[in-house]
Amino acid sequence: MTVHQTLKNAxxxxxxxxxxxxxxxxxAKPRLLASAKGMYYRTDDGxxxxxxxxxxxxxxxxxxxxxxAEAVGRQxxxxxxxxxxxxAHPLAFRLAERLTEIAPKGLDRIFFTNSGSESVxxxxxxxxxxxxxxxxxxxxxxxxxxxxxxxxxxxxxxxxGLVNNRxxxxxxQADHLPHTLDIARNAFSKGTPPHGLELADSLxxxxxxxxxxxxAAVIVEPxxxxxxVIPAPEGYLQKLRATCDKYGVLLIFDEVITGFGRxxxxxxxxxxxxxxxxxxxxxxxxxxxxxxxxxxxRREIHDTFxxxxxxxxxxFHGYTYSAHPVACAAALATLDxxxxxxxxxxxxxxxxxxxxxxxxxxxxxxVIDIRNLGLMAAVELRPREGAPGARGYExxxxxxxxxxxxxxxxxxxxxxxxxxxxEAEIDRMxxxxxxxxxxxx
Ligand code: PLP
Numbered sequence: 001m002t003v004h005q006t007l008k009n010a011x012x013x014x015x016x017x018x019x020x021x022x023x024x025x026x027x028a029k030p031r032l033l034a035s036a037k038g039m040y041y042r043t044d045d046g047x048x049x050x051x052x053x054x055x056x057x058x059x060x061x062x063x064x065x066x067x068x069a070e071a072v073g074r075q076x077x078x079x080x081x082x083x084x085x086x087x088a089h090p091l092a093f094r095l096a097e098r099l100t101e102i103a104p105k106g107l108d109r110i111f112f113t114n115s116g117s118e119s120v121x122x123x124x125x126x127x128x129x130x131x132x133x134x135x136x137x138x139x140x141x142x143x144x145x146x147x148x149x150x151x152x153x154x155x156x157x158x159x160x161g162l163v164n165n166r167x168x169x170x171x172x173q174a175d176h177l178p179h180t181l182d183i184a185r186n187a188f189s190k191g192t193p194p195h196g197l198e199l200a201d202s203l204x205x206x207x208x209x210x211x212x213x214x215x216a217a218v219i220v221e222p223x224x225x226x227x228x229v230i231p232a233p234e235g236y237l238q239k240l241r242a243t244c245d246k247y248g249v250l251l252i253f254d255e256v257i258t259g260f261g262r263x264x265x266x267x268x269x270x271x272x273x274x275x276x277x278x279x280x281x282x283x284x285x286x287x288x289x290x291x292x293x294x295x296x297x298r299r300e301i302h303d304t305f306x307x308x309x310x311x312x313x314x315x316f317h318g319y320t321y322s323a324h325p326v327a328c329a330a331a332l333a334t335l336d337x338x339x340x341x342x343x344x345x346x347x348x349x350x351x352x353x354x355x356x357x358x359x360x361x362x363x364x365x366x367v368i369d370i371r372n373l374g375l376m377a378a379v380e381l382r383p384r385e386g387a388p389g390a391r392g393y394e395x396x397x398x399x400x401x402x403x404x405x406x407x408x409x410x411x412x413x414x415x416x417x418x419x420x421x422x423e424a425e426i427d428r429m430x431x432x433x434x435x436x437x438x439x440x441x
Contacts (some may be wrong), residue, residue, distance in 0.1 A: 031400055036063035039418060039425055041405060049400065052429050053407040054418045057225060057257045058288030061337045062420040068289050068333040075329035084112075084323045092323035095331050099285075099294060102335075102344065104269040107279055109302035112323040113293035116256035117151025119280035120219070123295045124155040125317055126278060127217035127250045130301050136248075139216040142172060143206055143249075146179035149226035150219060150254050150280075159219050162227060175210060177202050177220070181230045183380070187369045188362055190355050196233030203243045212247035217278075222268035225257035228412030229371050229378035237274040250277040250301075256293070260284030261338065261419050263374030264348025271374070277301060287334040292327040343419045347375040353423050357430040358415065364437045366391060375419060379433070381411040381440075391440060398436045404429060 013027045032044040039062060041049040054060055061068075075091075082089040092112070100108040111126070113119045124142060131139040144150065144159030151160075158171035161179065178199050186193035207215055222237060224230040244251040253276040258268035261284065265271040269279060278301065282293030305314040321327070338344050347354075351374055358377040359370050369380040384390045392411035399406050399413075407414040417429065 031397075038062045038064065039421060048403055050404050050417075050425065050429060050432070052399075052405050052415050052417050052433075054284075054416050055288050056283075056407070057262075057416050058283035060260050060262070060284040060419045061287045061334060061341070061343055062418040065287060065289070065333075065337060067337055068287060068330050071329040071333035072290065072326055075326045079325045082325055083320070085318060088323075089325050089328075091325050091328035091332065095323070095328045095335075098332060098335050099296070102266040103296050104267055104275045104279065106275060106298050107269075107296040108299055109297040111295040111297065111317075112319075113282070113295065114291045114319055114321050114324070114327070115151065115293050116254075116280065116282035117153045117156050118319060119256065119282050119293035119295050120150040120159075120254060121153035121155040122293075122317065123252050123278045123280045124159070124217065124219070126295065126297060126301065126315070127252065129315060129317075130250065130304055131216050133304055133307070136213070138214055139249075140173060141210055141215045142174040143177060143203070143215060143218040144174055145177040145220050145224075147181060147224055147227035147230065148176070148179075148219070148221060148254075149224070150221075151256070175206050177206065177218075179224070179227070179230065180233055180236065181224075181227070183369045186233075186371075188359065189371070190359060191373055192231050192234050193371075194234060197235045197239065199233070200236045200239035200243070203240055204246075207243070207247050207249065212249065215247070215249050217250040217252050218244055219252040219254055221254045221256075222258050222272055222274075223263070223373055223376055225376070225414070225416075226409060228380060228409050229373070229376045229414050229416075231371065231373040231376075232272065237272050241274050241276075244277075252276055252278045252280065254280045256280055256282045257376075257416070258374075261344035261347055262376055262416065264345055264351055266344045285334065286327055286330040287337070289334070290324075290327045290330040291321075292324070292331055341420070346419050350375060350421065350423065350426065354426050357426050360430060361434050361437065364434055366440070367437065375416060375421070377415045379413045379415075379437075381413070381437075383411045395433075395436055395440045398440065399433060402432060402436060404432045404436075406433065 033041045034044040035042045096110040142159050146161035148161040150156035157166050158174040161176050180196045185195040259281040263271040277298045279296040286292045355372050366382045368382045371378045381391045389410050392408050396408040
């Protein structure tokens with residue numbers, strides 16, 4: 001039995017089958033976070049850890065926000081649960097309306113889910129159903145992108161492009177655009193990379209290969225997050241938009257990470273000036289405090305469903321916890337904080353400092369690329385011969401032991417602090433990381 005010694009009444013670590021984790025490696029030497037406030041976690045043995053990744057790209061307003069805690073507490077006492085199938089409660093409507101105030105123009109119909117994965121599968125199902133309602137039920141194929149991450153539902157892994165997430169499971173009919181990570185041409189470029197616009201041309205090729213009339217939707221992250229912060233090249237998203245329009249294919253932006261202020265606008269769609277037909281969100285919607293997601297749909301897509309008999313259910317889809325009242329309360333309190341503290345645009349002010357600080361690691365041992373946009377950044381390390389991921393893992397563990405939480409994918413370290421981060425904390429984050437990298441052979 002694996003027991004963690006530093007906790008009082010320490011639980012056995014055996015029963016929890018951890019997600020996306022090397023369970024045996026972790027349980028042999030666990031890293032336990034016991035509390036959090038503002039920019040910092042505290043470990044079970046009392047060490048302070050600077051949160052360099054907003055938990056898991058979600059705690060945008062920082063930890064331990066009293067306003068959210070109080071709203072959640074009040075809501076549990078007042079209305080702990082109410083169904084939203086053939087019934088509803090006022091907060092669901094209030095939250096949907098509030099979200100339309102910050103949404104990209106035209107995306108003003110909101111479907112609630114409980115996670116990013118559910119948002120993605122919901123958006124894909126809406127896309128299929130939309131075409132079917134319009135008499136184009138032959139559009140049953142999807143296009144994602146290599147290195148894309150769209151959660152772990154069957155739809156999400158089908159359009160996703162991270163091979164380990166796909167190889168064990170059957171998938172839907174989907175093809176993939178080439179990824180846009182081009183270290184040879186774009187290494188150490190700042191912000192949107194200059195090279196790679198031509199990669200968007202592949203969409204036309206893929207559509208013609210499959211027959212454009214058979215494709216329902218294209219889904220991309222405006223900045224690939226989980227694959228290691230890969231911003232779309234200059235003009236790339238505009239090109240995808242134009243091609244989708246040309247062939248009547250829906251364009252979906254997966255904004256589970258980029259949504260709620262990460263790039264200095266409420267959503268990446270606004271940052272890039274490209275409006276998708278559907279937009280998937282989660283994480284920052286409740287400051288990561290409760291599970292919730294939302295799909296934003298173009299009004300015309302929603303209205304297309306509102307045409308049959310008024311007594312007929314228009315979309316046979318939903319979750320017991322769609323618009324859960326307690327999650328709605330958390331989301332409303334979160335939106336209040338974002339507004340009061342202007343957090344959804346704060347990343348724009350901090351981005352130059354952030355960019356300069358992260359690129360300050362250029363030239364450190366084994367650093368082969370640095371990428372950034374808004375308050376997202378990644379440092380890519382050269383993999384060790386025959387041991388991909390080992391160098392990155394060592395850097396991540398050393399960072400944690402020195403008091404800095406960073407996110408790791410392979411040999412890529414990702415940084416996405418809460419949007420309340422100060423300039424001094426940005427400097428501290430990257431100078432700590434720099435010191436660590438000097439000690440990782
Ligand atoms: N889509 C993107 C772009 C993500 O980054 C993630 C999670 O990181 C997801 C979907 C899945 O979200 P969840 O883990 O909440 O299901």
